[in-house]
Amino acid sequence: MTLALALYQPDIAQNAGTLARAGACLGVSLHIIEPAGFAVGDAGFRRAGMDYLDRAAITRHASFAAFEAWRAGARRRLVLCTTRGAVAYTDFAFAPDDVLLLGRESAGVPEAVHAAAQARIVIPLAQGARSLNVALAGAMILGEALRQTGGFGASR
Numbered sequence: 001m002t003l004a005l006a007l008y009q010p011d012i013a014q015n016a017g018t019l020a021r022a023g024a025c026l027g028v029s030l031h032i033i034e035p036a037g038f039a040v041g042d043a044g045f046r047r048a049g050m051d052y053l054d055r056a057a058i059t060r061h062a063s064f065a066a067f068e069a070w071r072a073g074a075r076r077r078l079v080l081c082t083t084r085g086a087v088a089y090t091d092f093a094f095a096p097d098d099v100l101l102l103g104r105e106s107a108g109v110p111e112a113v114h115a116a117a118q119a120r121i122v123i124p125l126a127q128g129a130r131s132l133n134v135a136l137a138g139a140m141i142l143g144e145a146l147r148q149t150g151g152f153g154a155s156r
């Protein structure tokens with residue numbers, strides 16, 4: 001089993017498409033927790049994902065509850081990437097089957113989702129900076145998780 005990315009109610013098709021392409025290139029599945037602010041057939045999603053979307057493993061979950069039901073069945077840990085994280089991502093010990101959850105561009109995740117995660121990790125930022133673009137944050141954290149777990153070059 002390999003790492004997975006999950007997007008909580010993403011607002012911006014281009015960000016989700018960028019992460020779908022990253023997932024396809026790096027052998028990582030992508031879970032989209034609905035409702036999203038765009039249809040998965042959206043032109044911006046397809047433009048960002050390009051032909052890599054044909055190779056992407058994308059699962060759409062109708063709600064956070066549905067996503068949690070899948071995750072419970074799969075027995076996978078939920079690692080929330082959040083500007084309110086307690087642990088720097090470089091100090092966190094990733095497991096090869098972790099699910100890395102990214103929040104919504106406009107609002108992150110609600111408290112209940114924050115509380116449901118087994119870990120909350122942060123990319124420490126310069127003083128006064130609020131947050132990174134979600135696709136960039138996802139790429140940085142996924143890169144570290146793949147490095148730690150020997151996941152580069154593996155397939156799903």
Ligand SMILES: C[S@@+](CC[C@H](N)C(=O)[O-])C[C@H]1O[C@@H](n2cnc3c(N)ncnc32)[C@H](O)[C@@H]1O
Pocket residue numbers: 081082083085101102103104105106107108109121122123124125130131132133134135137138
């Ligand atoms: C644009 S940010 C959301 C901003 C939102 N106002 C908030 O405070 O959560 C979108 C998502 O990118 C990820 N992200 C952005 N910057 C991050 C950071 N420094 N550390 C960890 N995750 C980050 C988080 O998953 C976040 O929910």
